[in-house]
Amino acid sequence: MSQGRIVKVAGPLVIAEGMKDANMFDVVRVSDYELIGEILEIHGDRASIQVYEETSGLGPGGRVVSTGEPLSVELGPGLLENIYDGIQRPLEVMRRQVGPNITRGININALDRSKKWGFKPVKAKGDKVVAGDIIGTVQENEVFEHRIMVPFGIEGTIEDIKEGEFTVEDIVATVRTKDGELKPVKMMQKWPVRKQRPYKEKLAPDEPMITGQRTIDTLFPIAKGGVAAIPGPFGSGKTVVQHQLAKWADADLVVYIGCGERGNEMTDVLMEFPELKDPKTGHPLMKRTVLIANTSDMPVAAREASIYTGITIAEYFRDMGYSVALMADSTSRWAEALREMSGRLEEMPGEEGYPAYLASRLAQFYERAGKVVTLGSDRRTGSVSVIGAVSPPGGDLSEPVTQATLRIVKVFWGLDANLAYKRHFPAINWLISYSLYTDRLESWYEKNISKDFNKYRAEVMKILQEEAELEEIVRLVGIDALSPKDRVTLEAARSIREDYLHQNAFHETDTYSTLNKQYRMLKLILTYYHMSLEAVGKGVELKKLFSLPVVEKIGRAKYIGEDRVDEEFTRIENELAEQMSALMAKEGEQ
Structure with missing residues (x-):
């Protein structure tokens, strides 16, 4: 020492x-x-x-x-429902011991050493095991089964395995290695935060992480094991989008890192998550969440460590075979901590004072995401999907942190302050955002949703692009200069924006849309678009076309409950066909 x-x-x-x-x-x-x-x-x-x-x-x-x-984290039963600081000290325990303000020099274990957990073995004496094999399970809470794994570096035959109530430090099994040495296995293991946890093989992401957010799932999907960035200026809704993803993403667990963010935003998470009913289990969302809070008033050095703490915990759950969604809010604050420490070390500054190794550190963090075949004798797969918010000063996307992030991630959800000011949420700008996973996920959408889903998606993007071009013409010479077909395109784009992409996070029904509902909504809007083009080709007046009674029902379709989707959408489609036929027949008579 x-x-x-x-x-x-x-x-x-x-x-x-x-x-x-x-x-x-x-x-x-x-x-x-x-x-x-x-x-x-x-x-x-x-x-x-x-x-x-x-x-x-x-x-x-x-x-x-x-x-x-x-610097290492403790991994074992007791992680879930907990809130830690950047170096994995449990904040609730600290509050009980020293009050609401963090006292320095306090040394508290991350996992409770006195609490006993019910350990059920799944292996028996004499079984051969390797690192990563599951030897038993612990029911951590009503919704989550914690799988106890053989720690890295241990391989051999189980000499002894117990069943019953144990603390995380008690020995639950003993493994005899090839050399005859006896290795104890506890429910808790430690892992250095800056070192990636090992796995057998990295797989290509081929399945989307369903978020229930229509802009994301339809236009810019993220794969399970993928990486995404949400850059946007102050007030554009980065944190709201991440909260929505944490609530609704199709992941077994959520690790939420509040890295240098405002304390009141972390308070919102802490107040909401225990009350929010998880749509999968019906229990509070907190039951499958780990929170790491390193708010802007906490020591800056711990902020730098917080994202490593979070991703190591996420990798641990991935190794059990779970899919994990990790939210880092925000990596800009983390980069600022890196810049401050680099300045104090008197290192040569890079662009805008950030250290020269900023890009490589960001890459080291994001590259720990992925879908993998875990260690162990059975072929288990797990994934960590990382969604990082970036807060560029003044919304300048050319600044170093945003640019370094965009070189690494495959999904870019560009938030737009103008959309946010218009109360359009999520304020993801469809003209600048992209997802490089769409081609790889096409076959999944065709197989699981509909063969038409990808075709509809491409057509929606085309209509939105055309709208941007037509608006330039409207600004110059007025809307009367447009042809009837162009007016129909503008109306379809308005419907896509207001009726489809705009989503109310606080509305009980609209906050989450299944892929089936998203498909039916797309189909309905595009059917109206195609029928309208056909109608104007036959000389139907635009005013009559846009004032059909069914148009309002198309606009309110997003508020239809999931249990009535197929029935109600079929009814609206039938009404649309009837009203269009009647309108065209009337025009034909005249």
């Missing part, structure tokens, strides 16, 4: 000498307060340490002791 002395303190950066036996990324205890820190740089016997707690009152001469271990 290396022990040194403080020689310099600069905000969260502490320089200590006498640390020649320490290693990079070792966790250290700083001063008599025992503040938690991590070694970032070593020059001779001098170590640069980023301290994850408030450093006021520290001065030269204070002792620094290395623990000899990297």
Whole structure:
């Protein structure tokens, strides 16, 4: 164990000498307060340490002791329904012990050491096991089964396995390795946050992560195991979109990282999630959620660690064979913490003062997403889908964090402040957003929804593009200069925008749309569009066409309950066909 002395303190950066036996990324205890820190740089016997707690009152001469271990997270039963800070200290336990304000130097275990969990073995004495094999299960709460795995590096035959109530530190099984050595297996394991958890094979993402948000699922889908970025200026709804995805995404678990965000936004999450009924289970959403809160007033160094803490927890659940959705809100605040620490280390600044390694650090984070075949003798698959919000200053998408992120991610949901000001939510701009997963997911949509789904999607995008071009003409010479067919295209685009893409997050029915409902809505809008084109070709007046009674029903179709979708949409389609036929017949008579 290396022990040194403080020689310099600069905000969260502490320089200590006498640390020649320490290693990079070792966790250290700083001063008599025992503040938690991590070694970032070593020059001779001098170590640069980023301290994850408030450093006021520290001065030269204070002792620094290395623990000899990297920053790690505790993984085991008890993670769910918990809220941690950036270095995995349970905030609720801290509040009970020291009050509402975080006290520095406090050392609390991430997992409760006294609580007993019911362990049910699925392996027996004499069974051969390898790292990643599931040896037993724990029913963590009403909705989630926690799978206890053989830790990495252990392989052999089960010598002994127990059943009953145990704490996370109790030994539940013993494995005899090939060398004859006995290795104990506990329900808890530790893992360094900066090291990716191993897997057998990375798979190509071929299944969409259904979010229930029509703009996303239809136009810009994300695959399970995919990565997406939501850049947008202040007030454009990044956090609202991430909350919607956390609530409704088709994932077994959600890890939500509030990285440098406003405290009141994390409060919203904490108030909402325990009350929100999970559509899958009927229980509160919090039952399958882990929250990591490192708000803007918390120490800046812990903000840098928070996204690694979150993704390591997500990888652990992935290794059990679950699909995990990870929300990072926002990576810009994380990059700012990186810039601050880089400045204090006196490193050569890159663009806009960010460190030269900004892009590689972002890539290291996002590349830990993916759909994989996990370790273990059975072929289990799990996935981590990462959705990162980016907050470019002034909405400037050319700034370094946004540009570095766009080079890595495959889905770009570009938020537009103008749409947000028009009360159009989600404010995803369909003209600048894209998804590189659409081609790969086409066969899934054809097989599971309809062969026409991809055709409808392409046509909707075409109509929206045409609308943008036609609006330029309207601005220059007025709407009367357009042909009747162009007017029909504008009306179809308006319907797509207002009746389809606009979604009310606070409406009980409209907040979530199944893919079947999305398909039926698309079909209805495009059927009206095609019939309208046919009608104007036969000389029907636009005014009569746009004032058909069925038009209002098409506009309100998104409020139809999921249990009545097929019945109601078929009825509206029949009404549309009848009213169009009557209108064209009347025009023919005249």
